[in-house]
Amino acid sequence: xxxxxxxxxxxxxxxxxxxxAKATAAQKGVESANSYGISQTLIAxxxxxxxxxxxxxxxxxxxxxxALQATKYxxxxxxxxxxxxxxxxxxxxxxxxxxxxxxxxxxxRLVTSGVKIDMLAFDKLVERSxxxxxxxxxLDEAILFSGKITGFGGNVLGSTESLKAYAESFGVGNYLLxxxxxxKSKDLFAGTTTIxxxxxxxRDQSASAFPAYADKLSAGVSLDMIASSYKGAMATILExxxxxxxxxxxxxxxxxxxxxxxxxxxxxxxxQFEKELRSTPEWQYTNNARDSIDSMQLKVMQDWGIx
Numbered sequence: 222x223x224x225x226x227x228x229x230x231x232x233x234x235x236x237x238x239x240x241x242a243k244a245t246a247a248q249k250g251v252e253s254a255n256s257y258g259i260s261q262t263l264i265a266x267x268x269x270x271x272x273x274x275x276x277x278x279x280x281x282x283x284x285x286x287x288a289l290q291a292t293k294y295x296x297x298x299x300x301x302x303x304x305x306x307x308x309x310x311x312x313x314x315x316x317x318x319x320x321x322x323x324x325x326x327x328x329x330r331l332v333t334s335g336v337k338i339d340m341l342a343f344d345k346l347v348e349r350s351x352x353x354x355x356x357x358x359x360l361d362e363a364i365l366f367s368g369k370i371t372g373f374g375g376n377v378l379g380s381t382e383s384l385k386a387y388a389e390s391f392g393v394g395n396y397l398l399x400x401x402x403x404x405k406s407k408d409l410f411a412g413t414t415t416i417x418x419x420x421x422x423x424r425d426q427s428a429s430a431f432p433a434y435a436d437k438l439s440a441g442v443s444l445d446m447i448a449s450s451y452k453g454a455m456a457t458i459l460e461x462x463x464x465x466x467x468x469x470x471x472x473x474x475x476x477x478x479x480x481x482x483x484x485x486x487x488x489x490x491x492x493q494f495e496k497e498l499r500s501t502p503e504w505q506y507t508n509n510a511r512d513s514i515d516s517m518q519l520k521v522m523q524d525w526g527i528x
Contacts, residue, residue: 250278254285258303262310267294302354309352323351327360334361334410335375342369358412365411373406381406384419391427392444392468392477431477433486444468444477450491451476458498460507472498 254260254277264270269292276285289295298306308316324347331338346367350360364370373381381402388394408414427444428435434447451473456463466473479489498504 250280250282250285253277253282258307259289260307260311263307266306266310267292270294299354302352305352305354320348320351323347327357330357331361331364333375335373335377335379336364336370336410337372337374338364338367338369339371342367362411365407370407373410377406377410380409380416384416384423387420388423388426389467390443390445391423391438392448393423393426393430395469396426396430397423431486433479433488434477448473448477451494454491454495455498458495458507458509459501459503460509472501 254274259270259274259277261274264274270289273285273289273292276282276288294303305316305319308319324344327347327350328343331343343364346363346369347360349355350363355363384405385394385397385402388397405414405419409416409419424439424441428438431438431444431447434442434444437447438444448468452463452466455461455466455470455473468474468477476489476494479487481487
């Protein structure tokens with residue numbers, strides 16, 4: 222009996238040692254899995270990691286690493302995203318704190334740019350951006366195509382308003398309507414166009430509308446400069462503020478879009494323009510018209526010897 226008891230005790234000790242060794246190996250496997258960022262909490266978010274975890278726990282580290290490197294989690298997520306997702310799964314308070322800081326930074330940047338967007342939609346877009354590791358440019362693009370933008374302010378609005386004034390100075394403000402400026406605001410925000418690009422479009426449009434001055438307009442000489450003598454003549458002859466005349470005025474527009482008998486664009490002589498202005502009904506009610514008529518009457522009376 223003593224020998225049998227000794228054998229049973231030995232077998233029990235061996236089994237216990239084996240169980241201990243197995244538990245120790247499993248614990249080391251769990252530690253190895255954790256060193257690769259794999260935990261039960263993360264597995265709940267990415268079930269494909271369960272098989273990898275089991276290989277680590279079984280002590281088959283080589284196969285576990287091979288299996289890990291074949292997962293979508295490993296191949297498709299950046300180190301940044303892995304860190305964020307691990308925090309989201311295991312340290313949600315830390316994750317939310319970091320997400321909030323990311324939102325604040327994104328909001329400040331977009332406010333400077335001038336984007337106006339519904340805040341609920343903004344929060345959803347930013348959270349998705351944070352979780353997927355988007356760059357600032359990628360986030361901007363996501364916002365741009367979200368359909369949630371309600372308008373622009375800040376830098377974009379300032380640039381757009383300056384460009385509108387530029388278009389007016391080149392005489393084409395009436396051609397460029399709201400849809401054009403809405404699109405240009407989006408393009409400026411997205412970085413797909415520049416102020417210089419839009420200014421060139423405006424100059425090209427102006428050169429097309431006023432072909433007699435195409436070379437000057439394309440070179441950057443504004444229509445305001447070109448038309449200043451015509452506006453001055455209108456102000457003097459019609460006795461009005463020169464700034465009250467814009468490029469929708471048919472008289473000014475006719476002068477700037479003058480053509481010869483063959484339809485070729487030409488520069489209208491200033492004297493001819495002045496003569497045409499004095500033939501308009503509006504001129505007849507000016508002081509200089511009355512003075513001119515009085516002078517003519519005086520001359521006639523003198524010629525007749527009445528005075």
